[in-house]
Amino acid sequence: MKNEDSLYFDIYRKANFDKLIKVFTSAAGSFPVKADMQINLGKYLELYLGTAGTYDGSQRKWQSTYTPGIELGVMSKSEHSxxxxxxxxxxxxxxxxxxxxxxxxxxxxxxxxxxxSKFISPLEEVLLVLSAQPIIDKEDIKAISNFRLSQRTTDNQDQIANSLLTRLVNAKILKIVNETRGSKTYSIGDKYSIDDLLKNLNKFNGSVSNYEKLEQSDFLALISQPNKLIYKYSL
Structure with a gap:
């Protein structure tokens, strides 16, 4: 896993991350062979997103489409598999x-x-801001010092901040409280409290060197750790 200069998310997809998870889960569950998944991914995009857009099964489109499936912890493959x-x-x-x-x-x-070279929980950082002020917006995310978004272009800062906020809304951790001319404000959602979320964060206990040596499969194992906040999920 990389040591990033700043908070980073793939920005190819900007919304519907809850639906994207279903896309890749269903596609990989039915077509685990990469070549087969590449060909058939379009029908899952149509099923869950309503459209496959410009996806045509080509290698070029695959390269720019499959990344969220890795980043969101759905699937992995070893280097030679x-x-x-x-x-x-x-x-x-x-x-x-x-x-x-x-x-x-x-x-x-x-x-x-x-x-x-510092382990950062994006969720924890956002929750700490919300603990101090009940309503936040994109600018509050950009101002979080541990995210170091000043290292990126202005447009990229906006894209990454919006991506994080959208993912948290899709998780029902946050909710949109106001939207005016494309500008949104957010608060904690109705499903979980800030205290409960903070109490149930899992921290990475290894070293920076350990983290940098993690393979995709190791990342999936970390992401898949059970949490008592979602009591019905267990390994």
């Missing part, structure tokens, strides 16, 4: 043991990113 393995968390979703928003909540409770 052609088979994608589903994470335990994705298998639970596939078996309807959890919902897609619960998937994302577990993901965020487990997710840390190595930023400038």
């Amino acid at each position: 052609t088979i994608y393995e589903l994470s335990p968390l994705a298998k639970a979703l596939l078996k309807s043991e959890i919902t897609s928003d619960e998937y994302l909540t577990i993901y965020f409770l487990n997710f840390v990113q190595l930023i400038n």
Whole structure:
């Protein structure tokens, strides 16, 4: 896993992360061989998103489309394999043991990113801001010092901040309280309290060197750790 200069998310997809998880979970569950998944991914995009857009099964489109499936902890493959393995968390979703928003909540409770050689929980950082002020917006995310978004262009700062906020809304951790001319404000959602979320965060206990040596499959194991906040999910 990389040591990032700042908070980073793939910005190819900007919304519907709960539905994207279903896309990749279903696609990898039915077509684990990379070549087969590449060909058939379009029909799952149509099923869950209503459209496949410009996706045509080509290698060029695949390269820009499959990344969220890795980043969101759904699937991985080893360097020399052609088979994608589903994470335990994705298998639970596939078996309807959890919902897609619960998937994302577990993901965020487990997710840390190595930023400038420091382990950062994006969820924790947002919750700490919300503890001090009940309403936040994109500018509050950009101002979080541990995210180091000043390292990126202005447009990229906006894209990453919006991506994080959208993912947290899709997880039902946050909710939109106002939207005016495309500008949104957010508060904690109705499903979980700030205190409960903070109490149930999982921290990475290894070293920076350990983290940088993690393979995709190791990342999936970390993301898939059970959490008592979502009591019905267990390994």
